[in-house]
Amino acid sequence: MKLLPKNKLVPIISSWAQRYTVLAPSSTEQGECVFDIFKEETFTLEYRKPSLPPKSQLLPQSDVIFRVEKGTFREVLPERNVLMFGIRSCDLMGLRQSSSFMSRDTQDIYYRRRSDHCLKVVMACAGPQNETCFCTTSRSGPSATTGFDLQFYDLGDSFLVESGSTEGDELLKAGNLADVDDKDTVEQVNALRNKAVAAITEVPDVTRAMEILSSRGASEELWERFGDKCIVCGGCVYVCPTCTCFTVADFPSGPDTGERIRSWDTCLYGGFTKEASGHNPRSTQGLRLKRRHEHKLLYYNQTDVQEALCGCVGCGRCSDYCPVHIGTLEVVKAIVEEQS
Amino acid sequence: MERIASICPFCGCGCQFSLVTENNRVIGVEPSPNNPVNKGMLCTKGWNSYGFVHAPDRLTVPLVRKDGELVESSWDEALDLVSSRLTEIGKNHGPGSLAFLSSAKVSNEENYLFMKMARAVFKTNNVDHCARL
C-alpha cells in the first residue's frame, strides 16, 4: 500500500492522462456529475454512481465492429488505452462477471480488445451511495477484493492506495509515494471496510427470493402484474452492469461499402425473442420480466458469478431508474411477500 | 468517450441525456440523473435515439433539380437558386404566393429565424408547422 496525500491526487491523475484517456468523475455546468475525460477544472470527488455502469466503456451502446470499403474489409480498433478512475466495487464486479461471460465459450474479440486496454481504478465506498445500494448482500462491495489495477481508500486528507496488478504498480511509480505496508495500515483498511459494511443495509429478501425461485418459483400473476405496468423502456437492462445482450446490424452505404454495428439489445423487447414465424415464446411482458429476473437470480452461470452471490451486483440502478419501480429490490420484495 | 448534454429529439417530454461520443461519432446516450423531467430514465425511443444520426443515407450535399433529376450541387448554387427564385416569385405573384413550413423538430432559434425570414424578408404570414399533425 501507498499513501497519497489528497493534494497529490490531481497531479498523479494528470500524469496518467499523458498515457491514457482518463475517465473520471467530472461536474458539468449544470452541477451534474458524469464520468468524462479528465480535466483538472471539472474533476470532482463529490460524486455518485453515474447512471451508466462502466460496461458502457467496454461494450459501448453502439460499436462499429468493422467497415467494408470498396469491397475491402477493415476492422475498427479502439484507439487509445483507457483508465477509469473512481469506479465502485459493485461496478467492478459487474465488469468481472461480464468479462468472464464474454470469454467463456468463445472470446468476444471486440469486448476483449477494449477490456485489455482498460485500467480500473476503484474508489472503495465508505458507505451506501444511495438508498438502493445492497452490495454487502450481493457480495460485491463495499470494496473490491481483486480485479482492479488500483484501489483507493479515503482517509480524509489522504488516500491509501492498493495495487492489484503490475499495471497498478506501474501507475504508482509516477507518484513517488511512501510505502505504508505495516500492521496499522491493514487494520485501518479493515476498520474502514467494517464501518462501510455496517452502514450498508442488508437485504435478506434477495437470498430469500433466490431460494423461492429455485424451489416453487413466483406466481404467474406476480410477473403479469409487473408486466402490466412495464413501459418497455429497456432501461433496467441498459443500466445493469452485468447485462451484455446485443444485436448486430449491417448498414450498407453503397454497393460495396458499409458498416457492421453492434448495439445494446434487451430481452424486455418483444422482438428479442420473436421467431420468424411471428410466434413469440415469451409472449407477454410478464414472461419477459420473469426471464430477466430469473436470469439474474437463478440461472446465471456459476462460472461467471465470481465470488458474488448471483448475476446481480447490488448497484441498485434498476431500482433507481425504472420509471415504474420494477427494479430488483421491488421484485425480490414482491416475491418474498407473496410467499409469506 | 466524451459526454455532451442534449435533449431527446422525439416527444414533448423533453428528457435530457448526454450524448456519448467517440471520434466525432455518437455511440450512445446517458440519461441525466438529475434533470427533473427524466431523473436518469428514458423510454425506448430515447434510449435508442442516437441510432439515426449516422444513418448511411443522411443528406450530405445540396441537391438541385436539373432535367427532372435531383443532382448534387454546391451550397452557393443551391442557395443562390433558392433566394433568387423566392424573390422572383414574390415579386411576380405577390408575397401571398409564397409559403413557409417551419418545424416542430428544430430549435427555437431556428424556428424564430425561419419565421423572421418569411415575415421580414418575404413579407408573408404564410408560416405554419405541423403542430396539428
Next chain:
Amino acid sequence: MTNSIGEFEDADLFLITGTNTTAQHPLIGSRIINAKERGAQILLIDPREIQLAHFAVLHLKQNIGTDVAVLNGMMNIIIEEELYDKEFVEKRTEGFDALKALVSRYTPKIVQLISGINATDLERAARMYAQAPKAMILYAMGITQHTTGTDNVKSCANLAMLTGHLGKPSSGVNPLRGQNNVQGACDMGGLPVVYTGYQRVNDPAVKKKFEEAWGVSDLDDKPGLTITTMMEAAQRGDLKALYVMGENPLMSDPDTTHVELALSNLDFLVVQDIFLSETARLADVVLPAACFAEKEGTYTNTERKVQLSRKAISPPGLARSDWEIVVDICRRCGYDMNYKTIAAILSEINKVTPSYAGITYDRLRTSYGIQWPCPNEEHPGTVFLHKDQFTKGLGTFLPCEFKPPAEVPDSEYDFILTTGRVYYQYHTGTMTRRIEILEREAPEALLEINPDDARRLGIKNNDMVEVASRRGSVRLKAEVTPRVPRRVLFSTFHFSEAQINTLTNPAHDPVAGIPEYKGCAVNVRRCE
C-alpha cells in the same frame, strides 16, 4: 400544459382522454402508473383499450368524435348535483348561466345515445372528477384532431373551470405536446397568425414593434395560410412556392393524394431536411441539414420548459445547421443577418418576446431549463399557469354544442378509422425507421380490428386487408384485437409502404385548421 410534470406526484385524480400516454409520452405515462400505486384515481375516456386502461378505476369508451357530448354530460351532472366549485365560478369566471343552459340538455340518457357511454358510468365519472381535491385533465391529439377539436378543448377547459380544478398545484388542463419542440415552434411564431409569444400579426402595436426590431417596414398584418389551406391554395395555383424545413407533409398531411397534386403544382419547392424524405423527393432544391446532435439550440417541452441542447459532433459532409442556412438565404436576399451563435439569436428572442424575456442563454447553460412565462432575468419561471387570474382576467365559459364528425359510417363505408401512433415509431418514421431496434419492434403498419368484426369478414390475424375511404385505399396487415371496439379500426401513419393518410379526411376544424385524423369512414375487406 398549465401544470408541470413534477406536479403529477401530488394529483388525486387524472382525467385522461385522447392520449395513449405510456406509448407517446412514456415518462409522463409512468408517473400516472406510479400515482395509481400511491392511491390516485385514473379516469380514462378513450375508445381504445390502451395500457392505462389496466389502471383506470373507470374506463369510458365513447363513440369516436363524441367528446363534447361526454364532457357536457359530465358538466350537466356536476351542476345538477351542485358539485361544482361555486367560489371559483363566482370569483374567477364569467358566462356560467350560458354554460348551465346549454349543458342542461345533455342529460345522461341523451349522452348515452350519442356516445354509447352508459348513464351510470357517466354519473360516476362526473362525481369522481368534481369531488377529487386535486384533479388534472390530460389530453393529446385524441381531443384535438377532430373537426370539433377547438370545441373539444374548450369543453375540457369548461369542465376544469366549473370544478375549480385550475390555477392550483396539481390541478389543471394539460395538453401533451407530441414533438420535442412543437411547443417551441408555436412559441416562436411558427403560426400564420402570431409572432413570438403569441403576439398577433393583426395588432398594429405588435406590427410596429416588430418592424422596429427587425428594421423593416410593411410587415404583413393579415393572418396567413395554415398547412391545410396552403395545400388547397397550391392546388388552385394561388400558391407558387413552398419552403419546407424539417417536415414531411406528403406523409403527415391528410388525403396525401391531394397533397402530392398540390406539391407537384408548385413552381418551386425547397425542402431542408436530414433525409431525402417523401416530400424532399418532389423538391426543386434539397438542402442538407444538421440533426439535433450536430448543433446547439434550445427546445421547449410540453410543460413550457426551455432547455439547452449542446453540439456533440459536426454534421456529415456539407450539411449545415438549419439556422445557418436561413441566415445565408436572408443575406442573399439582401436582408442583413449577422448571428454567429445561438446565444445571439436567443438574446434577440428575449428582447421581442415578453414571455421569454428572462430565459437567457447563460441561465439555461447552468440550469435544467426555465418555464415560461418568465418576464425577466430575476424571475424563476412559472410552474403552473393561471394562479390568481387568467391571462385575460376572468375565465369565460365557452359552451359548445355536440357536432358529429364530418364523415360518419354509412352502408358503403361502414367502419370508422381512427389513426394514431405506436410506441416504437415516431411521426412519419423518418428517424425511427432508421433505428434498427425500433424498426424490429414495429416493422410494419397494422390495422387493428375487433375480433367480432374480423370473424364476420373472415379476417384472421396477419391477413392482408384492403381499407378504402372515399379518397383512396391502402393494403396492410390485420391485427385482430379487442383493443379496438366493434366498427372501429385503428392504424398509424409511420409507414410509407401503407400510407394511412391516403385515407384520412382533410376536413378540418374551422378555427385551428386541424384535420380530422381521428375519424373517417372506411370499409375493409380481406385481400384474396
